[in-house]
Amino acid sequence: MLPSRQFKILQRLIKAGKGLTITDLGSTLGVRESDLMRDLAELESKSLVRLERTVSYSVKLSELGFKYLEVGLPEERLLKYIQARNGAVPLSSVLTELDFNDDEVKAALGQLRKHGLVVLESGLIKLVKEDLGGFPSEVLETKELMKKHELPVIYKDVPKQVMLLKRRRIVDLSEVKEIKVYPTQQLPRLIDEGRIVEGELITNLTSEVLISGSWKTATIKEFDLNVDVPTRTPRLRHPYVQFMKYVEEILIEMGFEEVKGPYLESSLWNFDALFVPQYHPARKETDVYFVENVNLTVNEVDVLERAGRIHEDVWGYHWRVETARLPVLRTHTTPVSMRTIYERGAGEYRVFSFDRVFRPDTPDPTHLMEFHQLEGIIVGRGVTFKELLGFFKELASRLGMKEVRFKPAYFPFTEPSVEGFVKHPRLGWIEVFPGGMFRPEVTSSVALPAMYKVAAWGIGIDRLAMIVLGVDDIRDLYSNDLEVIESIRIPEVMVRNAQD
């Protein structure tokens, strides 16, 4: 059982009763030669055909040759020229008057001298014989030979005279590789005995084909890889959600527990407990969204009392409890960390929060009024500033950024405070990791015993999200536009483990 096309090749060969070239086969079967080769190789391996590879030469009159047929060969023209000028002309005039090139002069002189017709003496070509002998008939023969090559002639061996023409560039020669296909001796017999039959061609497999077993004899149609296909749109997590998941995984690998806190906070938790004085510019209407119709009970009366006392004692101003009770949309997630310490108290733990915060702003490509913060604390007796620096380095490295630098910074609730910078291949040093050690005034407002220390950090993570996701407009991070969502690729650093 043979695939249909292979069977047709064999039929064709038998019918022709002689060897066929691939070109012949291809044109009669309507198949490209390149496609035929695989079939032929298979047939040869089954000893059904024999392939004979030959090299021959195609010879065709060149442009120069066509010109000589029209105006005459250089030797003819030179002879006529000398004859017309009493048998002697200066060599130089040949070049100019007849417009020969050097090669043509050489060839013409050579031909005439071969027949002993001319000599070259002190720059003059002289005709030395009246009788032209065999020269005219040779010219005639050459021209006849040239005419024969007006259409290409195929030679297995190229005759000597033709090679001479080639040397004079009267003809062009090119190599022709050819494969000839012959039936093997056993082939006619095998076909007669019906031992070779044609199978069907299958474009698409169907279960019917599989069940019937007809696939065994069929040829499954070859697929043309040049045909373009459409894409399908996979339904994936929103790119920002993918990024969140990626970062959260990193923190969980580093042993952090996720914590949550309320979006609406009293100013107590958002500012006062964090030692931000009530007159601090960060508490102004330009920097905080206040809400107008919310009742927010401050249940943590002890925190309120302690924070107030600390502000009065350390900052030394008249602290107002009403200001501390004002509800706001949280401007950072640090209150979440503070509430965690308040609830868990003394102990060794590390928690993180990845959530939304709000600050008055008008959205543009680099600003939003609502964005995410990645916040965390490491609490314990042996926790140090150096450990915070170590955490930043580890986090940066897991995000695929190896170089980290630290600068002194100021945040009202941490001391020492630091700003970590990472080196980005395109953007240079970028500011990404703010943090520090919670001040004693801060930890004592939530009654954490003095021997416990807190390394805290709060990263404006959207900047990193933009870099990682390759998004230039921060608003696209929160897109509800399917075109935007579908256009964002899953970044390399998220797919591979950045640690590798």
Added chain:
Amino acid sequence: MPKIEVKIWDVERIAGIPLTVEDLKKSLELLKAEVEEVRGDSIVYEASHDRPDLFSAEGLGRAIGFLKGARKPVKYVVGDSGAYLDISNAPSYRPYAFFSIIENLELDEESVRQIFQLQEKLHLTHCGDRELAAIGLYDLDKIKLPVRYVKVETAKYRPLGYENMMSLEEVLAKTDKGVKYAHLVRKGQYPLLVDSEGQVMGFPPILNPEDNKVTEDTRRIVIDITGTEPRLMMKVLNLITTSVSERSRNPVIKSVVIRGGSTYPVSPSLESRQVKVERGSVKSLLGLDPLAKGDSNLLELMGYNVQRFDSKELVVEVPSFRIDVLSYVDVIEDIAIAYGYNELGSEISPSPHFGRLDTLDRFADYLREVLLGLGLQEVLNFMLTDPDVLTLVSDENFVKVRNPKMKMYSAVRNSLVPTLLISVLVNSAKRRFFEIFEIGDVVKLSDDAYPTYAKMLAYGLVGDKYTLTDGLIVLKSLMKVFGVKYDLRRVSKKALIAGRSAEVLVKEEVIGLVGEVDPAILTNLGIYVPTTIAEINVSKLFSTSSP
């Protein structure tokens, strides 16, 4: 963060050392300031809010002088001026006032500019835009001490920058500063500084007179600070006094007695404070003790006089202009800065416990996976949204922002339905049909205005081919995955077509709704494609569906 502009040559003459731009940049980094721009011989930097002593060239030059070892920590000596300031008849709403005097000054155009820059930046930051404290500087030679700080009904003087005499009311009505700060004073009780000859010395916190202003020719300056917060005022007065004193080779600082019931009998108060640092706390806070080799030079680089330095404790004198230094941790930070943050090294110890994702977030991610598997695309929206869309869709209460920048972000969503419809609007112009969902948090507000939070899931099937049937198919498929039994109950909701919508109940509790959106609402929003939506309370689904 205030932006400060100084001349490099001016900083050099105060620091007492030549400086390159590179030097300045490095020093500014250690002082938590960030260089914004270098313009010829000027440098503009953003100073850190906690270092108001760096709000002008005087303090910056002094700090760089310390850092470069060109200057030694300063001790201020305060003489007695013999004068007093009487505050017994001060306005009760701005009851405090202090003075300080600096003599023997050598001013030029740049130093006058710097002193006023310092005054302006202090006003904007630590003085609460003059509400808590207001500073004035005057040419002492134009004033006859002693001075009274009093409340008056009216007075006349020639305000700074004006040619004519004006009454206090006119100053408030006609001058820029008057208009800007009028809310800080009360009619009939205007705060006024009056000298011993009855001349108006100043009208704090509004505008001072033209006649006693500080110029390049001024040799003696008197500074006043008035306001409501005496401790803060004293810190600010000390700071500006020490900065002005940098404008003299031999500054003479004099104090003034405050009469009439002040918390401070004399001002300024430039005595340095002592801060004690237990040696062990340096290492336990930083993880390394930069002073371990016994070298206290790091402290002098940051401007501290070292009083005691032994194996147990360290006592430093904090100069009065370092109002940011509140306790030992601030001194330890300065030690770390002088040592170099990048020299401290880093370490990370293993977590004492395993990591853990928030339980509800984890559950929500499974819901997300199922909806993605069903072929819906996830979208996101802001929690802040347009109050009009919220009221269009539901009558339920929601949180309003008191000081929004844009109306379209002036309310906090109480449901995902409004933001889902906004997503539908965005995409319906570009696609004939689509299936989307969102998982996110909402803030619900009870009738008595107490907030509660919930994680919600909403999906929308948008296009001519969708009906409630499709909405119910997604619901059923979702619930099947989690093995949750639920009931449907006909419901009437503002957003949905009556008769083509239902509540979803699990164990008799309503956890969501599903339905076709009312055409009136769709078209009101500008959506002209049929839309079937559902909203599920993820928090409730999680708790009710647990066995």
